[in-house]
Amino acid sequence: MYVIRVVPLVALPPNVPQTLDYFWPTPLLRGVIVRAWLGRRIVIAVVMASTDVRHSKLAVKRAGYELKKLNGVITELPQLTEPQLALAEWLSQQYAAGAATSMRSVAPPFIGKRGSSLVIPRSEVSGASPASVRLMLTGPGQARAEIERVLASAGSGQVALIVPEIALAERFSSFLAAYHPLIVHSDLSSKALLNAHRSVCSGDARLIIGTRGALALPWKSLAVVIMEDPQHEAYKSERAPRMNAADVAREVARLNGAQCIYLAPSLTVVQRYLADRHVLDVTDQRKASPRIDVVSITEEQRNGNRSLLSRTAQSALEQAVESRRPVLVYSSRRAYATAIRCRSCEAAVMCTTCGIPMRLHRTSEDMLVCYHCSAFIRVPRMCPTCATGTLRAAGLAGSQRLAEAVERITGERPPVLDSDLVKSTSDARGIWHAFEDMRTPVLVATQMVFAYRYERTFKTIIVPHADTLGSDADFRASERATWRFEKLLDFSPETMIVQAWEPSAVAILSDPGARDSWFRNELDDRRALGWPPFTRLVKCTVAGRIRTRTSRDATVAAERLRQAVSHERLAGTEIIGPVPSLLEHANGIWSHHILIKTSLSGRSLAQFLRYVPPHVVVDVDPRSIA
Secondary structure (H helix, E strand, C coil), X not given: CEEEEEEECCCCCCCCCCCEEEEECCCCCCCCEEEEEEXXXXXXXXXEEEEEHHHCHHHHHHHCCCCEECCEECCCCCCCCHHHHHXXXXXXXXXXXXXXXXXXXXXXXXXXXXXXXXXXXXXXXXXXXXXXXXXXXXXXXXXXXXXXXXXHHCCCCEEEEECCCHHHHHHHHHHCHHHCCEEECCCCCHHHHHHHHHHHHHCCXXXXXXXXXXXXXXCCCEXXXXXXXXXCHHHECCCCCCCEHHHHHHHHHHHCCCEEEEEECCCCHHHHHHHHCCCCEEEECCCCCCEEEEEEHHHHHHCCCCCCCCHHHHHHHHHHHHHCCCEEEECCCCCCEEEEEECXXXXXXXXXXXXXXCEEECCCCCEEECCCCCCEEECCCCCCCXXXXXXXXXXXXXXXXXXXXXXXXXXXXXXXXXXXXXXXXHHHHHHHHHHHCCCCCEEEECHHHHHHCCCCCCCEEEECXXXXXXXXXXXXXXXHHHHHHHHHHCCCCCEEEEEECCHHHHHHXXXXXXXXXXXXXXXXXXXXHCCCCCCEEEEEEEEECCHHHHHHHHHHHHHHHHHHHHHHCCCCCEEEEEEEEEEEEECCEEEEEEEEEECCCHHHHHHHHHXXXXXXXXXXXXXXXX
């Protein structure tokens, strides 16, 4: 008789046991799929260990409960590799997530279903620690050359190319068609996903291009993990375990004895810190920057120019129409305007659910849309606040309003690439066809255009509001502005026209010397304030439908954590808050944040976070603290 320890593939509350023990007459291999009783229902589970009951008699007696027998064995052979099982355990520790939740993020959705068994390659967890990591600062041309070099040198090993978006995976697939790539992403059907797993298991697939979920594939002979644009927001999961795929890629490489390569447009402050201490190997292959003209919006308005575009930008657009040279006008905001205000009382039209200004969309009928709860209404005839004044567009200009400004200068309506307006691949294809046919040489686009930077170029790029490139309510706002700016440089422009209300504030974008100075000052500030890379951050969110109860629950949770810090004598851990989130009331939900600054990591951090009440959402290494 054997005691079988399993992890159920169902959502379990974080405060209940995540690994469960049953008995079975024969031993079972790790990774075998079984059916187990969970209360009165039967669930699918993954075997983690088998122990002869003769060696566990004392533990069974002390348990104080009677072990149940497994309901049945679904597969006699493992369906998850040792690196996959180790990855699930790592996710549970690294992101303070339940073992069941972490295992569900690694196991494929078809596991345990009839006709979906896999022939898993025999593999052991590599002892390499840490993985070999290289970060290459590249543009599209250099990135493609590096990928092809890796493929040529990988031999018979498998290469994983991880990209942030499905659209980008499809584009890389066309670039690298000679290598017969396998595409893996969340939109695949169950049958296609099963076939993809079988191709990876057998080793038939040599080049695998996929989004972050592809990292959990059952690799047979993984040699290199390449991650394109590791700073992209799509790599941070919004559901538990709230993992950062850039860190997961490094761990997957370590577990499989592979190399990890990041292809990035710019460095973060943390990466620069590690590079300066020779912890991270960084190679800069970027081309020389183009000519960058920084224009003061304040000076333009002082000289009588009330347009959204400076005279320099207007001249560039006029020349583009004459010479039919492609120009990109980059908009940091979608839609027409970020708000609509009353001409009399200056009140903005607010979302009744979230309490934030609604954005104006100009389509066949003017609409106001809330970007948080997706509520929409027709534009009122009169101000809802004072009931006397008429309404006008206000706030920052969006892509539609910039397109109007371009049309007034060139006489031609430019196509607009905006995720609010472009709802399908065919819509995007139509916009690009109109642009390529040079019916108009100007394209107005939001950051949706970044997915095309491996196949498009522009002679001139105009950034009308450079101040808003880094408008995130976060201490990392400036480095994210640099990231967006460097991605614009990937389009290989000859000239960039950068407009700003405060030109000196965007100097780090256009002046490498100013950027180096900013890096040094930023590190000094973060050291003094205790921000990464000198501490680790954990954001705890308390949410509820009743404001007073939510505030009270957040206060109780924060006090409980402070008592835990005192009890455990954690000198390097600080509890901040609770404070209302930046958007305190959204979609009928009130939310408060508690921020933890700590020097803990791994198992010790996971142990400390057990003091967090089960109803609180824990986000380790959050993308934003707002």
